[in-house]
Amino acid sequence: MVAVADVVAALGSGVLRTLVAAPGATVSDVVIAEPSDDAAQYRGDLVVGAGVADAAEAIALVDGAGRSGAAGVVLRPGPARARGVRAAARRRRVALLELDDSASLVHLVGVVQDIVDRAAAPDITRSDPGGEADLLALADAAAALVDAPVTIEDAQSRVLAYSTRQDATDTARVSTVLGRRVPPAVVASLRSRGVFRRLARSDQPFLVPPSPALEMPRYVVPVRVGGEWLGAIWAVVDAVPPDDVVAELRRTASVVALHLLRNRALADVTRRLTAERLRAVLRGGPVEAAETTWLPAGPWRVVALGPSGAAPAASLDSDLDAWESWLRRAGWRQPLITDVDERAYALVVDAASPGRAPAPGTWRWLAALVTSEVDEATWVAGGAVAATVETLPGSARTAAQVAALRREDPGLGQAPTAEDQWAALTVARATEALGAEGLSGPIAALAEHDRRRHTAYLISLAAWLDHPGEPTAAARSLGVHVNTLRHRMVRMSEVASLDLDDSTERLALRLQLATRGI
Numbered sequence: 001m002v003a004v005a006d007v008v009a010a011l012g013s014g015v016l017r018t019l020v021a022a023p024g025a026t027v028s029d030v031v032i033a034e035p036s037d038d039a040a041q042y043r044g045d046l047v048v049g050a051g052v053a054d055a056a057e058a059i060a061l062v063d064g065a066g067r068s069g070a071a072g073v074v075l076r077p078g079p080a081r082a083r084g085v086r087a088a089a090r091r092r093r094v095a096l097l098e099l100d101d102s103a104s105l106v107h108l109v110g111v112v113q114d115i116v117d118r119a120a121a122p123d124i125t126r127s128d129p130g131g132e133a134d135l136l137a138l139a140d141a142a143a144a145l146v147d148a149p150v151t152i153e154d155a156q157s158r159v160l161a162y163s164t165r166q167d168a169t170d171t172a173r174v175s176t177v178l179g180r181r182v183p184p185a186v187v188a189s190l191r192s193r194g195v196f197r198r199l200a201r202s203d204q205p206f207l208v209p210p211s212p213a214l215e216m217p218r219y220v221v222p223v224r225v226g227g228e229w230l231g232a233i234w235a236v237v238d239a240v241p242p243d244d245v246v247a248e249l250r251r252t253a254s255v256v257a258l259h260l261l262r263n264r265a266l267a268d269v270t271r272r273l274t275a276e277r278l279r280a281v282l283r284g285g286p287v288e289a290a291e292t293t294w295l296p297a298g299p300w301r302v303v304a305l306g307p308s309g310a311a312p313a314a315s316l317d318s319d320l321d322a323w324e325s326w327l328r329r330a331g332w333r334q335p336l337i338t339d340v341d342e343r344a345y346a347l348v349v350d351a352a353s354p355g356r357a358p359a360p361g362t363w364r365w366l367a368a369l370v371t372s373e374v375d376e377a378t379w380v381a382g383g384a385v386a387a388t389v390e391t392l393p394g395s396a397r398t399a400a401q402v403a404a405l406r407r408e409d410p411g412l413g414q415a416p417t418a419e420d421q422w423a424a425l426t427v428a429r430a431t432e433a434l435g436a437e438g439l440s441g442p443i444a445a446l447a448e449h450d451r452r453r454h455t456a457y458l459i460s461l462a463a464w465l466d467h468p469g470e471p472t473a474a475a476r477s478l479g480v481h482v483n484t485l486r487h488r489m490v491r492m493s494e495v496a497s498l499d500l501d502d503s504t505e506r507l508a509l510r511l512q513l514a515t516r517g518i
Helices: 004-011 055-068 085-092 105-120 129-146 171-179 184-192 195-201 243-283 316-329 363-373 389-408 422-437 442-453 457-466 471-478 482-495 503-515
Strands: 016-020 029-033 045-049 072-075 095-099 150-154 159-162 206-208 218-225 228-236 300-305 337-340 343-349 380-386
Touching: 004 016, 004 095, 004 105, 004 243, 016 085, 029 105, 045 055, 045 105, 055 072, 055 085, 085 095, 105 243, 129 150, 129 159, 129 228, 129 243, 150 171, 159 171, 171 184, 184 195, 195 218, 195 228, 218 243, 228 243, 243 337, 243 343, 243 389, 300 316, 300 363, 300 389, 316 337, 316 343, 343 363, 343 389, 363 380, 380 389, 389 422, 422 503, 442 457, 442 482, 442 503, 457 471, 457 482, 457 503, 471 482
Parallel strands: 029 045, 045 072, 072 095
Antiparallel strands: 016 095, 150 159, 150 228, 206 218, 218 228, 300 343, 300 380, 337 343
């Protein structure tokens, strides 16, 4: 089942809005109900109030839905906001949702049913070949209407479908089709001319004149649903089409809008479900084998995601969104990313393919991508390789530890791994344990002497241990004469008992110094 809140988030506030929340409510089905219908069978359903016209009918539907255990009630703005309706929803502890006047009840039911089906069977393929084929057919239909090449693009200028005919075109269209997105120079030109602002504010088609970035004019038909701009149909034409053609194009745009709304909703639900499942796996809870069939074939590596580099992140959610958007643009169709304990992680495949370019979603691909295509502020930290699902939580822990090392030392590069940093990880784990247990031995006495007498015994001892048998090098690292260092070592033995000939004691001393950041 899928949460009511997830359904609302997937459809977007332009279509569906929450008036009364019901935390924890989940949807098992969606039904259209008339005011006179029997509400006994609504348990777990999202009840869509068709024909509800006034407050009395709305309250009766909400009361009946609440008594039967429905997940929520969907009403048009008029009855949803009528006096007493929200109070009834709170009393019955049922979600009350408002459906925008411009959105179709039938289409809402279809999209919500698709969302529920996807949540019930999330292991079906994440691609949507049927929907893509439909969009291609719509692009061809639009091209036939205007007798010109057509592209269907989303609000981020990504190409979702294009017509098969390629005549009477220009460089911008060729680059757009080949790259599956509008070139940045063309986007910048359109933005500076107010094209996107007009698309976002109005549902009226219009002609975009040619420019240096756009050699031929375009006729643009906005694709909107519930007042929200989802994309546009772009036709390479010389002039505004006849009125009857424009009317058909607008009808085509309404069908495209439903496809885009459905695809966006399904993608959003899939992403949320994947993130929840991955979070559960990385936390190490009990997981049945049947619950991990969505994972790609291993072995895997859990990766801690550093700053995304896309923009200063205001929150962990925005950073995850930035990472997902960037990874999708780079070719990873369904990034496996989530957050655990306020950290962002990705799960990648660690299998190597000798002689082949690394595939999206693999460690080699991600490391190469971060190293070669972004600035140094963006980095990832690879945990240990995990051969089984049970070892994934351990890989996540090592990824977090490598990330901590990378934050302290940017010189580790943009893609350090647990294998690269095994020595530093060993010390970090040991010092973490020592810090938790408290310290005893000569380090405490030397630290107290440094505090009271302003001596430099601790850093001197660290330099001595870091340069075994090389007192000159140790003194140079401190910026003092070698005789000064030798004198300090003698005085130290008077303050605390030190046996520097004992290898175990030398190791213990160095680890205790490391817990103090020395």
